[in-house]
Amino acid sequence: MSSDFETELGPETEMETSAFRDAEDRINSLWLERLRAFLAAGRAEDVALVMEPLHAADVGDVLELLDHDERLALVRLLGEKFDYSALTEVDESIRLELMEALPNAEIARGVAGLDSDDAVAILEDLEEEDQNEILSALPTFERLSLKRSLDFPEDSAGRRMQTEFIATPPFWTVGQMIDYLRAERDLPDEFYQIYVVDAGYKVLGTLPLDRVLRAQRATKIESIMNTNLVLVDAAEDQEEAARAFERYDLVEVGVVDENGRLVGVLTIDDMVDVITEEADEDIKLLAGVGDEDVSDTTFDTVRSRAPWLAVNLVTAVLVSLVIGLFGGTIDSMVELAVLMPIVASMGGNAGAQTMTVTVRAIAMRELEGGRLRRLIRREMVVGFFNGVIFAILIGLVTWLRYSNPQLGVVIGMAMITNLVVAGTAGILIPLTLDRFKADPAIASAVFVTTVTDVVGFFAFLGIAGLWFGLF
Amino acid sequence: MSSDFETELGPETEMETSAFRDAEDRINSLWLERLRAFLAAGRAEDVALVMEPLHAADVGDVLELLDHDERLALVRLLGEKFDYSALTEVDESIRLELMEALPNAEIARGVAGLDSDDAVAILEDLEEEDQNEILSALPTFERLSLKRSLDFPEDSAGRRMQTEFIATPPFWTVGQMIDYLRAERDLPDEFYQIYVVDAGYKVLGTLPLDRVLRAQRATKIESIMNTNLVLVDAAEDQEEAARAFERYDLVEVGVVDENGRLVGVLTIDDMVDVITEEADEDIKLLAGVGDEDVSDTTFDTVRSRAPWLAVNLVTAVLVSLVIGLFGGTIDSMVELAVLMPIVASMGGNAGAQTMTVTVRAIAMRELEGGRLRRLIRREMVVGFFNGVIFAILIGLVTWLRYSNPQLGVVIGMAMITNLVVAGTAGILIPLTLDRFKADPAIASAVFVTTVTDVVGFFAFLGIAGLWFGLF
Incomplete structure (x- = not known):
């Protein structure tokens, strides 16, 4: 998830021809027409220029507003600059339509750069043949961790989890932890807590980042960790997990496999989507409408x-x-x-x-x-x-x-x-x-x-x- | 919001007479009967013993299951041990019923220990007379900050915001920031980012905690802060703010007043409640049911x-x-x-x-x-x-x-x-x-x-x- 975006909420936002959203928070139709003209003319550089400042969620909104051919043109013209996490933000029918039109090798390249939860969200609806072809084009570590997530049942915590997290032994000090974080290059994009685990990756406690920052360097991690654990079973339904987030005001939770080993983390942003979908499903089911989107044929x-x-x-x-x-x-x-x-x-x-x-x-x-x-x-x-x-x-x-x-x-x-x-x-x-x-x-x-x-x-x-x- | 709670999700949870929730995640009826017996007998120490390990959200669920007299007995027997933030987790009718039964001085004492957003949630539905009496019993600083929140329109971001946050000037280094956090005793209970402000409290950037931890001590804060700001107007509707959280996967957002000064922060846990209420309202309105709870008379x-x-x-x-x-x-x-x-x-x-x-x-x-x-x-x-x-x-x-x-x-x-x-x-x-x-x-x-x-x-x-x- 990239965080390159410019948004201002509130009445002070001014309407400009080049502004992405208007005062009503709708996508500016002038902006959209300009993009359409660039797409029709195949002007890759201009397309990249107007799309570049957008957050993945906004790119998703743009994709939903375009026609079939324009969507494909957008992805093709952006090439390597297209952030595949935008595909997690569009209706399923649009995602599948794009995935069918794009070569598997291209999808593999786009998915390789994503957090595992986003990659799974994109791959899980594909047919098994395509899924395998894409997975086999990925580096071994990514392939195995995605495969493991995909092996969990649909709508389970294991499917929604992100496999990138930070774990530490209990005997480390806060200073060691900070030094490690300063030195390590390959950290998750964003994280809210650190997991304290034993040698078998069994979770002993959690450490919200603000506790790390309040503590002295010499403090042993086990002395400040939170031991009242909320952990989620990977096989458990995502709704159960979402209910725990809602009830206990959580931001991040560890996911454990059947042996109690930490295998990933769930973050609140994914749970917000689950909560929204859940309520949406109830509304629609009560009215006799199935799992339906406005973009369905x-x-x-x-x-x-x-x-x-x-x-x-x-x-x-x-x-x-x-x-x-x-x-x-x-x-x-x-x-x-x-x-x-x-x-x-x-x-x-x-x-x-x-x-x-x-x-x-x-x-x-x-x-x-x-x-x-x-x-x-x-x-x-x-x-x-x-x-x-x-x-x-x-x-x-x-x-x-x-x-x-x-x-x-x-x-x-x-x-x-x-x-x-x-x-x-x-x-x-x-x-x-x-x-x-x-x-x-x-x-x-x-x-x-x-x-x-x-x-x-x-x-x-x-x-x-x-x-x-x-x- | 206290984080003293013991909960285990998933099938491995075992059913015990003393367990708070059963395997189905319902409150254990045996546990509840024991509490009822303690309440009826007025055994304050036993009541405190069984309630002590519960998270505020669980205390709220317990309050909803009890009868009117039992609720009051619970709050009275717990006395100073009763965490008033539990009142933010119950239906409005139950909250008002309790508030009417309790003396205002008692409420003032309970509210004084809360984060400002929880205190506002408890006070906002009271009649103005009671509200003023409670406010006047609070220390000046708390009183002014609650008053300011309450002055914003109902359902606005200003009403939902927490007025406790950490701000820093842009010229500080990461090391200075960490030293400050280690030394300062009066920090918010939980926080996810630091706000970089100028002398007039205008927000220049934000700093997620993981960025602080990754950076070297000598790094200037302004060089690593996030300048693509999402800020919410205090007068804005909470739904608009919630939509921003949902769209951009946010965890915390700064709230500014009409002069652009930082006055508080919104956190994702409050926004999750707004999102849920919103969907719930749509479902009910579609069926011709107003703002109604199962505990209404x-x-x-x-x-x-x-x-x-x-x-x-x-x-x-x-x-x-x-x-x-x-x-x-x-x-x-x-x-x-x-x-x-x-x-x-x-x-x-x-x-x-x-x-x-x-x-x-x-x-x-x-x-x-x-x-x-x-x-x-x-x-x-x-x-x-x-x-x-x-x-x-x-x-x-x-x-x-x-x-x-x-x-x-x-x-x-x-x-x-x-x-x-x-x-x-x-x-x-x-x-x-x-x-x-x-x-x-x-x-x-x-x-x-x-x-x-x-x-x-x-x-x-x-x-x-x-x-x-x-x-």
Whole structure:
């Protein structure tokens, strides 16, 4: 990760033709047009000149804004000056598209200069054949350390870790450590703590850099190291690791293999990405959208969304069968057909509210012991109170609209029923899915709306049928 | 923030009666029961013994699991041993409840020992009277620095910043800096970089600690400092600051006042909280849930959700008026009432998919220039293709169910219409709200489902009326 970048946040930033971002923090369209013109004309030197001051993250943003041909032209014109870590900042579809277009030897050269975590992020989505070809073109040490990371399961801490770190024996003094750091040329780009290990690379303690700087030269490292260790298993899921960072305000954590040997470190910047992706995934799953990016093609988007719509079609047909049971009832009182979507719609909304709060609480591990019971009780009571409020409102509206107070009572009773059911289903369905180790964000919405639709139509048409003697 | 905590992640963790967390990373219920027993018996020493090894974040989790009286007992029995930074880790309702129960003098004592960002987080939600009483009980220096933070707008960088930082003149050498750090007793608890400032506290550069450690003693600080500065305006929104951390993989950033003077620093741990809250807020707003926690009371929950349900009631009644226009049509063909929710439901789902992707893309600033046009085109085409797929499916189902191929054609045509409209509305509505500076996550869902319901019922009943000559 390079740190050559110029950015100023805040209102004092001035807008210039040559500025990279405008006052709204968007990429300046004039800047972008100039780059496009340089790319079209193949002016490699000018391209290098405008791209040079950008941080890798900004280069990633630029790549996402360009067309397919322009992206390729940018990488080719920059040549050795293209920082491959920018590829860790773009959507997967764009990364794969570029990797397919570039020769493997070229990719190997670009990846060789990266921190291991960035290199793994670029290589992990490639097909095995390409992966092997690129790896075999790398120096032995790099190849082995990347291979080891890639051998860990997808989304594990081992995949995200950086294999460069600084380790020291416990009997060194602070002075020895500082002398070593001053003399050694091959240090990681950035580091926040030093790992104190025994001869077998088992971690004995950690030493944040500020402690090194506060201590006298003669101080033994073991006397100032932090021994309350937080270590992450390499095979562990990255989400678990991210949760530890979040909970304990960590900046860097050691990763150990199955024998307890230190094999790498996780840094907060990678964990921030995991946390963001995680929340993003929950939002999208709740809405029936899979792992989808704005740069996906039309075909990929149809393929990713159609299955969710198909499930919804099945449940919608099911709901319609329930309505079909009351064909005769509707036939003798057409107002029922006009009013029935109201009860179902309110139930769907109330259910979605409870479900969303529950899904998030599960994801953030907020439901333990007594809290869970309290929440279930609360949701049922909330459903009842909201049910009463909206029963009265819709009852009055219906009465006025059809001059039929009895129809108002019927729809009000159906409303209370459906909102209590919505609250109950909204909390119990995600909890049950979680109990059975399913991701509650994926399937809850379908189940909850099916329940509130079925109960909404059934309660309203059923109560109406009984009340008005229509069966 | 204390770092006295014992935690081991990963499968090797063993379950013991006395372990704080079980293998699933949940708080051990046996441990909790023991604490409850100690609290009930008022055994202060035992309470202190079991709480002492916990990190502030874990103390926060414990507070959330306890009942109101137990929480208060815990804080009282721990007395001076209670680390007030734990209060930054609990839901707002619990924090306020505790603060109301504790005397202001006691709070002042607890807050005095904290980093300024934690103290502000605890004080900012209090009523001004209590705030002033607590502030006036603090030593002058603390009081002034907290007051300055509190004067910045809510959710600004100035509110989140820590006012403790290390600054150095540019002409110092690395050796002078290290000697200063070794001699000075009153340093921040943790720090990741040093700020190089001029006499007016204007930032000239930053110096990550690893650069200090790599450099020779005689090296001038200005020769190794990082001059590509990222600074945040104190008045700026915390989300903007968090986006900078995320984009540029930062760990610490300086905060400057309107005169460009360094007044504090933001650290990544606070920004992680902002990022998480932000995503959480988007999820909840999309589902019509406000700023709500699982520990909110029933009354607060009803009050926070009822307005959203009220808006939904209005739109549901509107939709029902549209259906009412077709009362005669439904009366002469009751199958229409049975089938009509299917088209509306599919449109609602497809609209929610597009809307969610759009809202997230807006939140993550992924829609600029050409990308936006591409996305709008894609969503309309995706709507058309999914429309055709599900038109054929529902057409066949309807044909078979009612032995009426014409009804199949009608529902298919309505399906294509509604899914194209859903895709278009799903992207244009959030974009329009964003253009008018409204938060698209708040209002999009209501508008989009209203559109897909109205169009769904209108298209289906309208096409049916025309096709079968029912008007």
